[in-house]
Amino acid sequence: MEVILFTDSEEIKVRFRPLEQSRTVTITYHPCALLKAGLKAAHRDAFVYVDISGQGSEDKKRVVQYLKRYDKHRYGIIDPEGWVEDVGMLFHDGASDYIGTSLGGQITISRVRKALALHPYTLEDAGRQKRGAVRGGYILSGSDWRQIRSEQEYTFSLMYIELENKELLKRNLSDDLIGEADNSFRSYIEQVVSEHRGKVWIWNDFEGIVLFPFDGTRCNAVLVGFGLMLSRKIYSVENPFYNAVLSFSIALHLGNTVYRRFGDTGTIVSDSVNTVFNIGRKFGERGNFYLTRQIMEYAPSGMEDCFLPAGHFEGLDVLRMRLPL
Numbered sequence: 001m002e003v004i005l006f007t008d009s010e011e012i013k014v015r016f017r018p019l020e021q022s023r024t025v026t027i028t029y030h031p032c033a034l035l036k037a038g039l040k041a042a043h044r045d046a047f048v049y050v051d052i053s054g055q056g057s058e059d060k061k062r063v064v065q066y067l068k069r070y071d072k073h074r075y076g077i078i079d080p081e082g083w084v085e086d087v088g089m090l091f092h093d094g095a096s097d098y099i100g101t102s103l104g105g106q107i108t109i110s111r112v113r114k115a116l117a118l119h120p121y122t123l124e125d126a127g128r129q130k131r132g133a134v135r136g137g138y139i140l141s142g143s144d145w146r147q148i149r150s151e152q153e154y155t156f157s158l159m160y161i162e163l164e165n166k167e168l169l170k171r172n173l174s175d176d177l178i179g180e181a182d183n184s185f186r187s188y189i190e191q192v193v194s195e196h197r198g199k200v201w202i203w204n205d206f207e208g209i210v211l212f213p214f215d216g217t218r219c220n221a222v223l224v225g226f227g228l229m230l231s232r233k234i235y236s237v238e239n240p241f242y243n244a245v246l247s248f249s250i251a252l253h254l255g256n257t258v259y260r261r262f263g264d265t266g267t268i269v270s271d272s273v274n275t276v277f278n279i280g281r282k283f284g285e286r287g288n289f290y291l292t293r294q295i296m297e298y299a300p301s302g303m304e305d306c307f308l309p310a311g312h313f314e315g316l317d318v319l320r321m322r323l324p325l
Helices: 009-014 032-041 057-069 087-092 109-118 166-172 175-194 222-229 232-238 273-284
Strands: 002-006 026-030 047-051 072-078 097-100 154-164 200-202 207-213 248-258 287-291 309-313 316-321
Touching: 002 032, 009 109, 026 032, 032 047, 032 057, 047 109, 057 072, 072 109, 072 287, 087 097, 087 248, 154 175, 154 273, 166 175, 175 200, 175 207, 175 222, 222 232, 222 287, 222 316, 248 273, 248 316, 273 287, 273 309, 287 309
Parallel strands: 002 026, 002 047, 047 072, 072 097, 248 287
Antiparallel strands: 154 207, 154 248, 200 207, 287 316, 309 316
């Protein structure tokens, strides 16, 4: 989660210090004079807080009106002087948080998460778009598959998964048994992901991409990857093809792609699909579960403590699951 604070007050910055301690939050500070330039340069997933204190009444009015018309980021207003008379109208006009004169203490990650959940998405153009778009530029695919249509672009949770040790399998099994082992592994993945409305979308040679619909509020795919990593030993023992404990490499990313049915994906061109493939194949060490930080914003509560910062890939912050001993 990325938080951007526009303020000229050191006192306000101090109240946001708890966010700096979180492993799942990146917070940056900018002077109020750079509001428009800073918003243009900000990542579309960022949550923005704007401090309107220390300005004249007309300047405050211009800032609030600008944010009211601005639809690329979710935002909160900081008003320690109590200038805003109708706070409710701020929320009607699109604000996700308001910090006024009565709120003491420091700003917590719990508060920011609640603010993010208040306006999970917005309609960018109701006359032209049938799907909602998250303020991060996402095109909601919904909580299930009922509204998803072929040849349309949507935002999905994209999971790359690959079975390690497959080269060893190929040396020890006949071609027929290799095919059976591959089908068995795919069937296992299909069974697990279907419990959270996931579908195997691309598959070849013990690896593939799974799609999970995304409704802008929650990403249960994090739980799926977590469960797969914990169940590797059980799967290895129960499967007749393997004589060793198997390892999975998993990567999870949130992004857009045109949807086509399984088997008809050969000509798909998608930066998001390429990204999750490359994280799974090229980033870090094999046998781990990696995910991009943006997807953690929508993970079930408490999951952030199960992951560690792992570095950067193609401009994205990547986290790694804490593996059990």
